[in-house]
Amino acid sequence: MHKLRYILFACLFAMLCGCTGGNSGEYTEPVYEPEYASGFGIMREPGGESLLIETRSPWQGADSSAVTRLLVLAGGESAPAGFDGQVLAAPARRVVCMSSSHVAMLDAIGAVDRIVGVSGLGFISNKYICAHADSVVDVGYDGNIDYEALVGARPDLVLLYGVAGASTLEPKLKELGIPFAYVGEYLEDSPVGKAEWIVPVGEMVGLGAKARDFFAGVPDRYHEIKRLAAEADDAPVVMINTPYADQWVMASDDSYVARLIADAGGRYVYAGHRGNRSLPIDMEEALRMASEADVWINTGMYDTLDALRSAVPNLADTPPMKSGNVWNSSLRATEGGGNDYWESGVVNPDVVLHDLVNIFHPGLLADSAMVYYRRLQ
Numbered sequence: 001m002h003k004l005r006y007i008l009f010a011c012l013f014a015m016l017c018g019c020t021g022g023n024s025g026e027y028t029e030p031v032y033e034p035e036y037a038s039g040f041g042i043m044r045e046p047g048g049e050s051l052l053i054e055t056r057s058p059w060q061g062a063d064s065s066a067v068t069r070l071l072v073l074a075g076g077e078s079a080p081a082g083f084d085g086q087v088l089a090a091p092a093r094r095v096v097c098m099s100s101s102h103v104a105m106l107d108a109i110g111a112v113d114r115i116v117g118v119s120g121l122g123f124i125s126n127k128y129i130c131a132h133a134d135s136v137v138d139v140g141y142d143g144n145i146d147y148e149a150l151v152g153a154r155p156d157l158v159l160l161y162g163v164a165g166a167s168t169l170e171p172k173l174k175e176l177g178i179p180f181a182y183v184g185e186y187l188e189d190s191p192v193g194k195a196e197w198i199v200p201v202g203e204m205v206g207l208g209a210k211a212r213d214f215f216a217g218v219p220d221r222y223h224e225i226k227r228l229a230a231e232a233d234d235a236p237v238v239m240i241n242t243p244y245a246d247q248w249v250m251a252s253d254d255s256y257v258a259r260l261i262a263d264a265g266g267r268y269v270y271a272g273h274r275g276n277r278s279l280p281i282d283m284e285e286a287l288r289m290a291s292e293a294d295v296w297i298n299t300g301m302y303d304t305l306d307a308l309r310s311a312v313p314n315l316a317d318t319p320p321m322k323s324g325n326v327w328n329s330s331l332r333a334t335e336g337g338g339n340d341y342w343e344s345g346v347v348n349p350d351v352v353l354h355d356l357v358n359i360f361h362p363g364l365l366a367d368s369a370m371v372y373y374r375r376l377q
Contacts (some may be wrong), residue, residue: 007313027052032200032212036193036219039184040200042363043220049207052085053200056184057354059162060277068372070181072204079189086179091206092157096150098167100124102159102183105201106140110208112370117153119170143168156274157204189256191263191349214347221350222263225357225365229265232361237295238266239320242300257298260349264356269293277300287314295359296320299328305376324375327359330370341372 032042041054053070057063069085074135093351096117097103103126105114112128121129121138129136137153140146145168150158158180160167181204185197195218199294202211236263241249250270251257255278261268269289273279290296296318302308304353305326309316320326332340345352355373357365 002220005175017090018317024359026137027184032203032208034193034196034199036186036190037185037196038185038193039266040197041202042203044204048077050149051203053064053181053203055182055184055200055216057187058184059165061164062162066184070179070204072206082288086181088157088179088204090156092155092179092204094154094156095205096153096155096158098159098169099141099161099183099186100338100343101185101346102201103129104340104345104347105198105211106205107213108198109202109205109207111194111202111205111207114205116155117150117302119313122336122340124333125334125340125343130334130338139171145172147172147176150178157181157202159201161186164325183351189259191256191260194220194256195347195349222353225231225350225353226263228364229263229353229357229361232265232364234361235265236294236360237292238360239290239296239318241319242302242308243283243286244300248283248286249280250335251278251280260353260356264353264360266295266356266360267345283314285314286312290318290320293318293320295323296326297356297359299326299376303328303330303374303376308376324377328376329372331370331372 011228020298026045028041029044029046031044034040039056041056043052043063044050048300051072053072055064055068071079071083071085071086072088072091086350089235093114094116095114097115098119100123103115103118103124106115107128109124112126115129115136117139118124119137119139121133124130137149138220139150155178158173158178160169160182161182161184162182170180179200183197183201185194188194196215198215199208202208240257252273252275253271253301258268299308302311305324308326315321315339329341330339351371354365355370358370360367
């Protein structure tokens with residue numbers, strides 16, 4: 001009799017577990033399939049409520065087998081036995097952001113007040129973070145983390161990024177039992193694809209619908225500006241960047257910046273160099289390229305023509321320098337070193353494109369106001 005009761009109880013328990021949709025680990029039902037981004041996917045179990053967020057190839061050079069997973073539990077479900085990813089018991093309410101772009105994503109969906117820690121507080125331009133600098137902790141930089149400050153912030157989630165490999169924070173976060181997720185927007189070549197990463201970040205904090213609503217208008221606005229730029233009569237040749245640490249690095253023809261230039265109706269001076277890695281050039285090649293260019297953008301630390309002439313005197317007589325058609329994405333930079341171009345510009349690629357069209361084709365757009373770019377004087 002006792003054995004029969006045990007069997008009946010075991011069967012009932014198994015049936016109840018099967019109804020939770022959170023224990024078999026078959027996360028095969030797509031919740032969101034990105035149209036422009038390539039680095040993430042969002043799934044759930046058929047009939048389940050919990051979300052599995054995958055970051056695919058989460059750092060530069062990662063192969064297709066490198067996938068990190070974050071499971072956001074919902075509906076009373078639990079993580080399946082043997083699940084080897086990160087687990088959030090509920091959408092995150094306290095978040096540490098290791099990149100300023102993460103700050104912008106949370107701000108865009110009205111969740112900036114959930115940020116309790118950042119990496120490099122002085123380099124953040126976000127108005128809310130700057131106004132609450134006394135309550136948002138600076139956890140330091142990858143490789144030099146203040147773990148006492150990190151633990152003291154009591155985060156539900158740490159948003160990471162990888163460069164040439166996994167973040168050095170990963171082992172310590174596992175040891176501390178602090179969930180983390182990789183946000184790989186910087187690896188996307190598509191400007192719109194970068195912005196699409198707001199969707200998984202939104203799901204991590206329980207604001208997925210709001211994130212999808214925010215992103216929904218981005219592609220249409222971006223492609224309308226691109227269409228207008230294609231109607232321009234000319235396509236100026238565009239030089240980019242300046243030397244840093246004795247190296248002048250140029251983005252490939254498949255890169256984010258090259259796509260922005262093309263979509264804004266310009267011709268990238270380094271065209272034809274394919275791949276997903278930037279390459280260094282010598283000063284002789286830089287001189288040749290700048291001599292062929294009509295306009296020069298993204299001058300980094302140099303915000304005046306005099307400063308740029310001092311840094312690269314052999315380029316002082318190139319067409320962009322002589323005409324003063326030199327621009328930097330520093331209009332919304334702060335004295336402390338923050339720059340909103342690297343923050344909200346990531347989630348507003350249509351606004352960045354709007355600026356570039358105004359630079360390349362003055363008068364083409366009805367609105368000539370600049371948001372991120374300023375002309376060097």
